Amino acid sequence: MKTKAVLTALLLAATMTAARAADTIKIGGLLETSGPLASLGQPGLDGAMLAVEQINAKGGIAGKKLELDNVNTEGDNTKSVTAVKRLLGQGDVVALVGPMNSGSSYAIIDTVQGASMPMISNGGSRGIVLPPQDKKWIFLSPLTDVLVQSVMMADMKKRGIKKIALLNADSPFGTSGRDQLVKNAGSFGLTIVAQESYANSDKDMTPQLTKIRSAAPDAVVIWATGPGQAIAVKNYRQLGLDALLYMSHAANDFNFLRLAGASADDILIPSSKIYVIDSLPDSDPQKTVLKSFVHDYEAKYGKPPATFAGNGYDAVNMIAEAIRTAGTDRAKIRDAIEGLKDHVGVTAVYAYGPDDHFGAKADSVVLLTVKDGKFALAR
Structure with missing residues (x-):
């Protein structure tokens, strides 16, 4: 009798699991909730889970609940490959929300492509989706390096800046930003007079910044992610450099403000609009979406969202x-993502196409500064 009861229970559990699966649409996540990029990945996951909750509260998709199964990659390339293979092995995952880490995104490209799995990566490097003909299954949701650099360098040109120096992290995000800056600076009338790099494990960038100081630039760009960018800004202030300091869009993060402290005041950061909603005109197509997102995020998590949550x-x-x-x-999901036009999101207004897997439009970017530890529109 006990054997029969056990078999009955197992059969019932299997039936319930199958029924639940039939009523569920599953997507996979590869967001970093621990490790050096957890300050990016955890907000990203929080934002993703909020979206899932809101979609399901409105009846799901065609009556089916949406489910997000996230596997923590820890910002590690090898673990990212293992994680994506685990998600692909489930068989019922129909799309992926990719890592915040550009390096992890690069590491899984071949696996994702080989599985014909649509993925929207959260890495900020253009190379993740270039050329789109060879990476047809992969799209980006963040603002890209070239997009934000165009806003940053236009501001430099307006200020009459001619000579710039660059300090970048020796990471896929840092080197991609360096390469694009070197490629495009001349079209804005800018000359790069010094270029230095540092390893993610470095605890002091004074030697590199001392070399930059000797080049006498009009402005300095620090292009990095994680704690290293805050160390670099502190070293910059300690050395007494007075050239304007620009950061990558990875610095539009509360964790960066906490780590950099007063050293962050007056820096300039190309960013999404999430921190300056009240300064936007009512005609801005993102304003309503942004206000609703911030309200719902704070209600769920009890804190304001970082840009990565968007x-x-x-x-x-x-x-x-x-x-x-x-x-x-x-395959049809992939085609539908590529066909999205004028999707008004938190990070940007998106429009993809066969030759554009970046999506985010230029007018989604604003230039921020920091005043008394808070983000504000740069004037």
Whole structure:
């Protein structure tokens, strides 16, 4: 009798699991909730889960609940490959929300492509999706290095800056930003008079910044992610450099403000609009979406969202929109993402195409500064 009861229970559990699976659409996540990039990945996951919750509260997609299964990659390339293979092995995952770490995104490209799995990555390097003909299954949700640099360098040109110096992290994000800056600076009338780099494990960038100081630039750009960028800014102030200091869009993060402290005041950062909603005109197409997102995020998590939360939120919502349009066939989801036009998100207004897997439009970017430890529009 006990054996029969056990078999009955197992059969019932299997039946319930199958029924639950039939009523669920599963997407996979590869967001870093521990490790050096947890300050990016955890907000990204929080934003993604908020999107899932809101979608399900409105009835899901065609009556089915959306489920996000996130595997923590820890910002590690090898673990990212293992994580994506685990998600692909489940068989019922129809799309992926990719890592915040550009390096991890690069590491899994071949696996994702080989599986014909649509993925919206949260890495900020253009190379993740270039050329789109060879990476047809992969899209980006963040603002890219070239996009934000165009806003940054336009500001330099307006200020009459001619000579710039660059300090970048020796990481895929840092080197991609360096390469694009070197490539495009001349078109804004800028000359790079010094270029230095540092390892992510470095605890002092004084030697590199001392060399930069000797080049007498009009402005300095620090292009990095993680704690190293705060160390670099502190070293910059300690050395008494008085050239204007620009940061990458990875610095538009509360954790950076906490680590850099007063040293962050007066820096300039190209960014999404999430920190300056009240300064936006009512005609801005993102204003209503941003206000609603911030309100709902604070209600759920009890704190304001970092910009990276918007990346995860946008990625899930765009995947959901593609599923509503195309169903759960992976190839059709990919085509539907590529066909998205004028999707108003938190990070940007998006429009993809066969030759554009970046999505984010230029007018989604603003230039911020820091005043008394808070983000504000630069004037």
